[in-house]
Amino acid sequence: MKATKILALILALALAVCAFAACGDKANDEDVNTNAQGEQAPEESDTIVMGTQIGFPPFEVFDDNAQPAGFDIDLSNMIADAAGKKLQIENMDFGGLIAAIQSGKIDFSAAGMSVTEERLQSVDFSKPYYSSRQVIVVPADSTIASKEDLLGKKVAVQEGTTGDSMVREFKETDNGEPKDNTVSFKLNADVAMEVLNGRADAFVLDEEPSKAIVAQNEGKLKILDVEFGTEEYAIAVKKGNTELLDIINGVIDQMMSDGTYDAMIAEYFPDRAVEAEGEAPVDGAEGAIDQLAEDVDANADAADTAAADAVAE
Numbered sequence: 001m002k003a004t005k006i007l008a009l010i011l012a013l014a015l016a017v018c019a020f021a022a023c024g025d026k027a028n029d030e031d032v033n034t035n036a037q038g039e040q041a042p043e044e045s046d047t048i049v050m051g052t053q054i055g056f057p058p059f060e061v062f063d064d065n066a067q068p069a070g071f072d073i074d075l076s077n078m079i080a081d082a083a084g085k086k087l088q089i090e091n092m093d094f095g096g097l098i099a100a101i102q103s104g105k106i107d108f109s110a111a112g113m114s115v116t117e118e119r120l121q122s123v124d125f126s127k128p129y130y131s132s133r134q135v136i137v138v139p140a141d142s143t144i145a146s147k148e149d150l151l152g153k154k155v156a157v158q159e160g161t162t163g164d165s166m167v168r169e170f171k172e173t174d175n176g177e178p179k180d181n182t183v184s185f186k187l188n189a190d191v192a193m194e195v196l197n198g199r200a201d202a203f204v205l206d207e208e209p210s211k212a213i214v215a216q217n218e219g220k221l222k223i224l225d226v227e228f229g230t231e232e233y234a235i236a237v238k239k240g241n242t243e244l245l246d247i248i249n250g251v252i253d254q255m256m257s258d259g260t261y262d263a264m265i266a267e268y269f270p271d272r273a274v275e276a277e278g279e280a281p282v283d284g285a286e287g288a289i290d291q292l293a294e295d296v297d298a299n300a301d302a303a304d305t306a307a308a309d310a311v312a313e
């Protein structure tokens, strides 16, 4: 009798802890549902969870009130609206986003994440919404002037990013250099700090955050005009979540056709708009959209090929 009472107490306590802590967490909710109710689908939640790593300007930053803001945040709000849900943002390491999508901890990522063949094995991507590239950043007085000059030099990268794998691959395969000349960090800011403090010779990051870092450290750094290849940012969802993917692609189509995308480009990339205006006074964002439309097709082809390959295997 006494033992049962104690057991009941422990159970009650566990439930109380659960109510106040981890069980409010979406991932745990799902676990609870599957464990307790077998095949039954998890309860419909009124929130949709987006994962990102804040500190990637101008896509995800903290604004003056320490609130998440930026291009990806705006896009995520549009996605949540279209899904009829409240947006919840989970700030996490970029390198952990794919696993978080796979485990259901987050519903989608909006993190300046580039579509790659490797990631396509683990998640599904929306249509691309931005074309970017990796750039090499060095101290203003550095003699490094080319990609080849990075060989044998210490290069800082952000862990788990395309820049990380590109630098490692370049150093390893083309010239047999040891890859331990590359150091990785979880935050863009730390990657840049390594070069600013003279502990690394260069860093390789996406173009837009690199521009922001160079601007913040006036006169100290320069971006090399060197091609590391272009990449497309897209939203990632759990493999097979076509319901959400359709909503996201609908939002992307809509924003590209109704002027929202142009407005966002003008807001977040003022120098892009100025550059383009210099060439053609019409509308700078239009060229970017045409380019993106081509990229969208190219990406759809790549996705089809990947899908066909997967079927063939």
Ligand code: GLN
Residues within 6 Å of the ligand: 053, 056, 094, 111, 112, 113, 114, 115, 158, 160, 161, 162, 163, 206
């Ligand atoms: N675009 C890069 C990638 O997909 C970096 C993204 C990021 O650091 N947020 O790997």
